[in-house]
Amino acid sequence: xxxxxxxxxxxxxxxxxxxxxxxxxxxxxxxxxxxxxxxxxxxxxxxxxxxxxxxxxxxxxxxxxxxxxxxxxxxxxxxxxxxxxxxxxxxxxxxxxxxxxxxxxxxxxxxxxxxxxxxxxxxxxxxxxxxxxxxxxxxxxxxxxxxxxxxxxxxxxxxxxxxxxxxxxxxxxxxxxxxxxxxxxxxxxxxx
Amino acid sequence: xxxxxxxxxxxxxxxxxxxxxxxxxxxxxxxxxxxxxxxxxxxxxxxxxxxxxxxxxxxxxxxxxxxxxxxxxxxxxxxxxxxxxxxxxxxxxxxxxxxxxxxxxxxxxxxxxxxxxxxxxxxxxxxxxxxxxxxxxxxxxxxxxxxxxxxxxxxxxxxxxxxxxxxxxxxxxxxxxxxxxxxxxxxxxxxx
DNA sequence: GACATTATTGAGCAGGCGCTCAATATATTT
DNA sequence: AAATATATTGAGCGCCTGCTCAATAATGTC
Numbered sequence: 001x002x003x004x005x006x007x008x009x010x011x012x013x014x015x016x017x018x019x020x021x022x023x024x025x026x027x028x029x030x031x032x033x034x035x036x037x038x039x040x041x042x043x044x045x046x047x048x049x050x051x052x053x054x055x056x057x058x059x060x061x062x063x064x065x066x067x068x069x070x071x072x073x074x075x076x077x078x079x080x081x082x083x084x085x086x087x088x089x090x091x092x093x094x095x096x097x098x099x100x101x102x103x104x105x106x107x108x109x110x111x112x113x114x115x116x117x118x119x120x121x122x123x124x125x126x127x128x129x130x131x132x133x134x135x136x137x138x139x140x141x142x143x144x145x146x147x148x149x150x151x152x153x154x155x156x157x158x159x160x161x162x163x164x165x166x167x168x169x170x171x172x173x174x175x176x177x178x179x180x181x182x183x184x185x186x187x188x189x190x191x192x
Numbered sequence: 193x194x195x196x197x198x199x200x201x202x203x204x205x206x207x208x209x210x211x212x213x214x215x216x217x218x219x220x221x222x223x224x225x226x227x228x229x230x231x232x233x234x235x236x237x238x239x240x241x242x243x244x245x246x247x248x249x250x251x252x253x254x255x256x257x258x259x260x261x262x263x264x265x266x267x268x269x270x271x272x273x274x275x276x277x278x279x280x281x282x283x284x285x286x287x288x289x290x291x292x293x294x295x296x297x298x299x300x301x302x303x304x305x306x307x308x309x310x311x312x313x314x315x316x317x318x319x320x321x322x323x324x325x326x327x328x329x330x331x332x333x334x335x336x337x338x339x340x341x342x343x344x345x346x347x348x349x350x351x352x353x354x355x356x357x358x359x360x361x362x363x364x365x366x367x368x369x370x371x372x373x374x375x376x377x378x379x380x381x382x383x384x
Numbered sequence: 385g386a387c388a389t390t391a392t393t394g395a396g397c398a399g400g401c402g403c404t405c406a407a408t409a410t411a412t413t414t
Numbered sequence: 415a416a417a418t419a420t421a422t423t424g425a426g427c428g429c430c431t432g433c434t435c436a437a438t439a440a441t442g443t444c
Contacts (some may be wrong), residue, residue: 004201011391025204027302033432043393047431100302105357107296112217123360153365164298164352165345168315173345181346188380203421225402240403276437 012050015040019060024097028104031057058114062106065122068098073129079137084184086133090159090182091166091175099163127156134190143190151189158185204242207232211252216289223249228244249274250306253297257314260290265321271329275378278325282351283358283367291355319348325380335382343381350377 001066005127022031033053037044072089109116130153145151162178212233214223225245229236265283301308324346329335337343354370
């Protein structure tokens with residue numbers, strides 16, 4: 001019954017971590033059960049014993065973006081600081097990889113129920129994080145917004161769009177320019 | 193050598209049109225050569241005689257968005273009218289389907305060379321269309337922008353983000369609200 | 385020790401994919 | 415009509431996918 005191995009984590013958890021690693025490595029589309037079991041050092045049967053692939057994939061995907069959200073929106077920070085953290089983590093090289101995963105997730109969500117849930121959860125988590133900053137900034141009197149939720153929606157959407165643009169190697173935009181555009185839009189919306 | 197059939201279009205063109213239809217019907221991920229040949233009423237061998245699947249798929253995808261661009265950015269319209277057409281065609285039910293295709297294309301572009309080219313072309317076509325409107329509006333004195341290209345980039349990115357948000361059934365936003373947000377952002381950027 | 389229970393394996397299945405190629409139908413040329 | 419060239423077919427190949435299941439190892443119980 002005990003599932004501990006020498007390194008102290010269960011095979012089940014090991015498989016989940018391997019899935020996360022594979023997703024980050026090859027993306028959602030190219031990730032396969034065999035790649036995961038190989039990475040986890042585990043037989044193919046064990047994965048299917050613990051998980052169904054669509055669920056495992058969505059679970060791992062969700063955990064990745066939960067970690068992103070925690071990085072981008074740390075708790076207990078004043079709105080000013082939180083906003084700066086938001087800008088700082090917006091267009092890092094890592095964010096580039098995450099955005100590729102995000103895009104694949106969004107497109108899979110149309111046909112995969114588990115992914116659909118995961119994407120919805122992650123999206124509301126991330127957009128909610130930004131909305132919280134704007135709202136608490138209002139409360140603190142840092143800025144005044146007639147409709148903080150609407151503003152957050154527009155700025156979040158702009159972020160999504162800039163990230164997508166940055167992903168396309170065609171556009172001659174780099175991360176610094178993307179961040180500048182994001183800051184400019186914030187300036188126009190909240191007058192920071 | 194003549195390729196005319198009773199309806200006057202070549203089998204090759206017939207296959208291309210069938211591919212477009214299949215893409216619009218089931219999306220990029222689920223589209224298969226067999227679905228296309230069946231729709232075109234043609235043997236599987238013929239498709240492979242005329243095309244390689246990745247190329248055909250990218251070609252059809254590109255034609256879809258070329259049509260979208262022509263719809264969204266008609267030629268010879270004054271900037272004011274063009275902008276109104278842009279708003280009007282932005283979040284129609286059709287645009288919803290197109291956006292799904294767009295998302296799938298963007299995620300495929302990472303691993304598919306043909307799709308990468310098609311996506312880059314379509315993106316520059318669409319963003320260029322918006323930039324043209326803003327620039328010619330400047331020339332006509334309808335509005336004054338210090339950096340029309342940058343403004344177009346932000347507004348285009350915002351549009352992308354809003355469309356993605358609209359695709360997610362989780363967000364309680366509808367097409368009318370999305371258009372309202374888009375208009376509001378235009379108002380803030382160009383003071384229309 | 386013997387037994388029962390759980391954890392784990394991996395060869396193999398069923399299904400789907402793009403694509404080939406020998407065979408056939410159709411068209412063109414002489 | 416015969417010969418040549420082109421257009422088209424579809425059964426089938428090789429590959430990859432998620433997943434099953436009888437067999438095996440490991441562990442717990444008495």
